[in-house]
Structures are given as structure tokens and as C-alpha cells.
Amino acid sequence: MKISEVRRVVLKIGSSSLNHPQGGIDERAINEIASVIAALKQSGVECIIVSSGAVAAGMGQLKLSARPRDLAGKQAVAAVGQGVLIEMYTRYLERQGIIGAQVLLSRIDLAQASHYRNAQNTLEKLLRLQVVPIINENDTVAVDELCFGDNDTLSALVAGLVGADLLVILTDVDGLYSANPKKDQSAQLIKEVTDVSAVECMASGAGSLLGTGGMVTKLRAAKIATRFGIGMLLLNFTRLPELSPSTKSQEPLGTFFQPLKHRLAGRKRWIAYAGLSEGSIQVDEGAAKALVEEGKSLLAKGITNVEGTWERKEIVRIINSQREEIARGVVELSDAEVKLVKGLHSEKLHQFVESFDGEEVVHRDNMTLMVDA
Numbered sequence: 001m002k003i004s005e006v007r008r009v010v011l012k013i014g015s016s017s018l019n020h021p022q023g024g025i026d027e028r029a030i031n032e033i034a035s036v037i038a039a040l041k042q043s044g045v046e047c048i049i050v051s052s053g054a055v056a057a058g059m060g061q062l063k064l065s066a067r068p069r070d071l072a073g074k075q076a077v078a079a080v081g082q083g084v085l086i087e088m089y090t091r092y093l094e095r096q097g098i099i100g101a102q103v104l105l106s107r108i109d110l111a112q113a114s115h116y117r118n119a120q121n122t123l124e125k126l127l128r129l130q131v132v133p134i135i136n137e138n139d140t141v142a143v144d145e146l147c148f149g150d151n152d153t154l155s156a157l158v159a160g161l162v163g164a165d166l167l168v169i170l171t172d173v174d175g176l177y178s179a180n181p182k183k184d185q186s187a188q189l190i191k192e193v194t195d196v197s198a199v200e201c202m203a204s205g206a207g208s209l210l211g212t213g214g215m216v217t218k219l220r221a222a223k224i225a226t227r228f229g230i231g232m233l234l235l236n237f238t239r240l241p242e243l244s245p246s247t248k249s250q251e252p253l254g255t256f257f258q259p260l261k262h263r264l265a266g267r268k269r270w271i272a273y274a275g276l277s278e279g280s281i282q283v284d285e286g287a288a289k290a291l292v293e294e295g296k297s298l299l300a301k302g303i304t305n306v307e308g309t310w311e312r313k314e315i316v317r318i319i320n321s322q323r324e325e326i327a328r329g330v331v332e333l334s335d336a337e338v339k340l341v342k343g344l345h346s347e348k349l350h351q352f353v354e355s356f357d358g359e360e361v362v363h364r365d366n367m368t369l370m371v372d373a
């Protein structure tokens with residue numbers, strides 16, 4: 001994909017790119033981002049920023065030399081830093097004549113379909129107003145079990161939410177290497193990836209004390225974005241100016257993850273990656289085949305086991321007899337009801353569960369496959 005063909009882009013900037021050697025945020029980096037955004041907008045590209053850096057900025061303010069390890073410490077430092085970070089962004093964007101807006105998202109904000117649509121509508125409105133959303137995780141209220149944890153995953157979900165056609169992840173290395181280049185000098189840069197699963201073994205964790213997740217979470221983001229049909233470019237922050245349409249250089253050097261042709265759209269995106277799933281339904285081989293190869297709904301007959309608890313209309317994972325997750329979907333019955341009907345023929349369901357006259361436990365329209373068909 002050529003940058004010149006992109007109409008809407010999500011730029012994710014990691015802490016490693018914003019950190020000042022003396023601590024805190026490097027204003028030159030924010031200035032650089034603002035000028036590239038101005039150039040992109042000038043040529044008609046809509047931009048959304050997903051920026052880390054709240055903890056790094058808070059550490060600068062509080063003169064801390066080490067990142068807090070405990071949750072409350074991290075949340076307090078992020079609360080100090082987020083204001084500083086957003087002030088810098090809005091100030092430098094304003095110098096380019098651009099209005100910026102802070103959007104803080106928690107995992108829970110995308111977990112319910114109605115909340116997901118609400119976030120979608122707000123971002124759409126901001127873009128229509130020519131405003132640049134500057135998104136970060138709402139670190140101060142996020143709890144360990146219910147957080148994105150890293151902004152790489154968040155940026156992929158945001159790219160899906162806003163229907164971007166490119167996700168750019170800016171970091172402190174030139175792209176994906178065959179091994180961590182900070183530890184292995186013979187590591188080779190991979191310029192293009194068509195199958196993320198095939199390169200997962202190359203990734204390891206964060207490369208600095210500030211980064212979260214390292215290449216592991218970047219590949220997780222690539223998996224999500226490419227399944228949404230969105231290309232992802234992993235780029236060194238030092239190459240940011242090359243995204244500017246006026247730059248005469250070739251396509252920027254980095255790793256490009258090709259979008260998949262069979263893209264997930266709309267509600268199927270939410271089901272697969274944004275909605276929360278508490279439990280799982282195990283199915284026999286016949287049901288697994290019907291779901292994966294024949295595009296069928298899940299019927300009670302093929303269910304062999306139920307794990308976890310949920311209410312009607314929540315999302316469940318569907319696993320095969322080897323416990324591999326094959327699909328996720330909105331379930332029509334509670335866990336207790338599924339236990340009652342598992343193994344039964346569809347026409348008998350109404351004898352066991354009240355106020356239910358459907359046949360499918362998970363309807364095909366409300367299901368997303370998590371493996372290749």
C-alpha cells in the first residue's frame with residue numbers, strides 16, 4: 001500500500017520514542033509528530049494519534065528515575081503525566097493550526113456493543129470536526145484484569161473502530177527483525193509479512209525500561225489489524241518525517257504487514273477482539289467442522305462441555321476437542337441453560353429452557369472464526 005493512497009491513518013507512538021534522555025517527554029518528538037500530522041492533513045489524510053507516554057511524563061514531573069512497579073504507583077504517575085502529555089500535544093498541534101482532543105479509553109469502554117458504538121460515534125464526530133483525537137489508555141482507573149495493558153493492542157482496536165486504512169506503529173527499532181536487534185547483532189530486518197503467525201517466534205519483550213510489551217504486543221496488534229483488512233507499518237520513530245506526503249523518498253523503510261483479503265467487518269470485529277468473553281463452550285469434531293469449514297451456526301447437539309459463567313447474549317469462546325479456540329460468538333443461552341441442553345437435538349431445546357424458541361446456541365451472524373477456514 002502506498003502512503004499516498006491512505007485516507008485515514010492511526011499513528012501509535014510508544015514511550016520509547018517520546019522519552020527524553022534526561023527523563024520526561026522530549027518536546028522535539030511531539031513537535032515532529034505535529035508537523036507530520038499537519039502535512040498529512042494538508043493532503044487530505046485524517047489522523048488519529050494513539051500515544052503512550054503518560055507514565056514517562058509523570059516520571060519526569062515527579063523526578064523519578066525508575067518506572068513504578070505497583071499498580072497504584074503507576075496509576076498515580078500516569079495521572080500526573082497524562083495532563084502534561086496532552087498539554088504538549090495540543091500546544092504543538094495548535095502551532096500548526098490543528099485542534100487536538102484527549103480521548104482516554106478503558107478496556108471496559110469497548111467491551112459492550114453499545115459502548116463500542118458510542119466511542120465510534122465520538123471519534124467519527126471529532127474527525128468530521130477536523131480535530132485530531134489523541135488516545136491513551138485510561139491508566140488511572142484501569143485495573144489489572146481489565147485493561148488493554150499495552151497501547152499496541154489498543155491502537156489496532158482503534159484502527160478497527162474508526163475504519164482506518166493504515167496503522168503505523170512508531171517505535172525505537174527499524175521494524176521486525178528475525179530476533180531482538182538489541183540483543184542479537186546478526187538479526188535481519190523483515191520488510192514484509194503476509195502471515196503474522198509465521199513470524200511470532202521472532203518476537204520478544206520490551207527493549208527499554210519504559211516500553212510495554214515489546215515486539216510481542218506489536219505482533220498481536222498486527223494480527224488484529226490485518227484481520228480487520230488494515231495494513232500495519234512498523235516504523236522507527238526517526239523515520240517519521242518519511243510519512244509526510246511532501247517527502248520525496250521512497251515508501252518509508254520498516255516492516256509492512258499485509259492486510260488479509262477476507263477482512264472482518266463491523267460487528268464481527270467487536271465480537272472477536274473488543275467484547276469480553278468470560279466462558280467457553282467445547283464442541284465435538286463434527287460441530288467444529290461445521291463451524292470452521294461449512295459456515296454453520298452452533299447447535300446444542302455438538303456441545304460437549306461448558307466452562308465459566310455468563311448470561312444470555314454475552315460473548316463466549318468456542319473451543320474444539322483439543323482446546324484450541326476456533327470461534328467467538330454471542331451466546332443465546334446462559335451457561336446454566338447450555339449445560340441443560342448440551343448434546344440435545346435443536347427441536348428439544350424449548351422443553352428445557354424457558355422463553356426460548358430459537359434453534360441456534362450461537363448464531364452464525366453473531367460469530368467470528370478465530371482460525372482460518
Ligand SMILES: Nc1ncnc2c1ncn2[C@@H]1O[C@H](COP(=O)(O)OP(=O)(O)O)[C@@H](O)[C@H]1O
Nearest residue numbers: 014015016171177179204206207211212214215
Ligand atoms: N524480533 C524483534 N524485532 C525487533 N524488536 C524486537 C524484537 N523482539 C523484541 N524487540 C524489542 O521490542 C522493542 C520495542 O518495543 P517497546 O520497548 O515496547 O517499545 P515502544 O515503547 O515503542 O512500544 C525494541 O526496542 C526491541 O528491543
Ligand SMILES: N[C@@H](CCC(=O)OP(=O)(O)O)C(=O)O
Nearest residue numbers: 015052053054055150151212
Ligand atoms: N498507557 C501507558 C503506556 C503503555 C504502553 O503500551 O507503552 P508503550 O509500549 O511504550 O507503547 C502510558 O501512557 O504510559
